[in-house]
Amino acid sequence: MQDQYYYEIKDTILHVMVFICLGMPFLMFCQETAQNMTFSLQDGNELNRNQKVKPELPWFVRRIKASVGLFIPINNTIIEVGSANGDYGTTIDLEDDLGFRKSTNTFLADLQWRISRRSQFEISYFYLNRTTSRTLKRTIEFGDHTYPVDAAVESFFKTSIFRVSYGYAFFVDPKYEFGLMIGAHIIQSEVGISLLGATVGLSYKDEYNFTAPLPDIGIWGGYAISDRFAAKGNVSYFALKINNIDGKVTSGDFSVLYKVIENLHFSLSYTGLNFRVDVEKEKGQGYFKWGYNGPLITASYAFGKKKPF
Numbered sequence: 001m002q003d004q005y006y007y008e009i010k011d012t013i014l015h016v017m018v019f020i021c022l023g024m025p026f027l028m029f030c031q032e033t034a035q036n037m038t039f040s041l042q043d044g045n046e047l048n049r050n051q052k053v054k055p056e057l058p059w060f061v062r063r064i065k066a067s068v069g070l071f072i073p074i075n076n077t078i079i080e081v082g083s084a085n086g087d088y089g090t091t092i093d094l095e096d097d098l099g100f101r102k103s104t105n106t107f108l109a110d111l112q113w114r115i116s117r118r119s120q121f122e123i124s125y126f127y128l129n130r131t132t133s134r135t136l137k138r139t140i141e142f143g144d145h146t147y148p149v150d151a152a153v154e155s156f157f158k159t160s161i162f163r164v165s166y167g168y169a170f171f172v173d174p175k176y177e178f179g180l181m182i183g184a185h186i187i188q189s190e191v192g193i194s195l196l197g198a199t200v201g202l203s204y205k206d207e208y209n210f211t212a213p214l215p216d217i218g219i220w221g222g223y224a225i226s227d228r229f230a231a232k233g234n235v236s237y238f239a240l241k242i243n244n245i246d247g248k249v250t251s252g253d254f255s256v257l258y259k260v261i262e263n264l265h266f267s268l269s270y271t272g273l274n275f276r277v278d279v280e281k282e283k284g285q286g287y288f289k290w291g292y293n294g295p296l297i298t299a300s301y302a303f304g305k306k307k308p309f
Helices: 002-036
Strands: 041-042 046-048 062-071 074-081 106-114 119-135 140-142 145-147 152-172 176-195 202-225 229-242 245-259 264-283 286-304
Touching: 062 152, 062 264, 106 286, 145 176, 145 202, 152 202, 176 229, 176 264, 176 286, 202 264, 202 286, 245 286
Parallel strands: none
Antiparallel strands: 041 046, 062 106, 062 286, 074 286, 106 119, 119 152, 140 145, 152 176, 176 202, 202 229, 229 245, 245 264, 264 286
């Protein structure tokens, strides 16, 4: 099991690196094109390549910014886990069928690095651990076992999401910036159900886990409303099939920032991620459809010079 999990993570990292490496030449080409457009025409429409326009950046752009926040997502989770012999399982709504709470509290961490005036690199991490117990209201086929109606069961659903992205701002102004981004969500999930029998012989459980790299492409931008308030947002989407994993992901975020002091910013956001993953493994096949959307309260601290570029 550990060896299989190791190779899944290894393949995930490899696919993400290939995706980013393939996308980087395109963004670098766009970067060169955008830079060439800033050359001014002088002396009979001849390009003066020694002079480039360097507009001021919005106040919320800093060299390095670290953020932590309280995330309160509203979950909607549907799963289906088949048996090792190829039989399909029951389509299960975790919230309705197993009694998981729709709303949960967790944390989110984020780190932004402004590589240059127009380029930025960002990584973020999110973890959710949900558990519940319930008496079933219908019979459920999950993994290699049948869980009958009126059975007492315990369930868990664990998910960690690591996101990495590169963005390039094609339009930069003292009041705003707007550009394209390319990246990937690396999703690791584990789900399980156990029957609580009166004796050991009547107890059994099934578990299923997977690691899915889901690349995405999107747009991002920000606008300085005033010297202290700003609005930022991003939207991304992608669908891809890699080996035994077929999935698609849609994500988005909209936030309002407030500058408390020069290096300390607070933000109130509405963020979400919706994905669908079909996985085929030797242990069986799985289908996961999960969406989390909700408010996020974040505190950010900026490092580096105020005008580093």
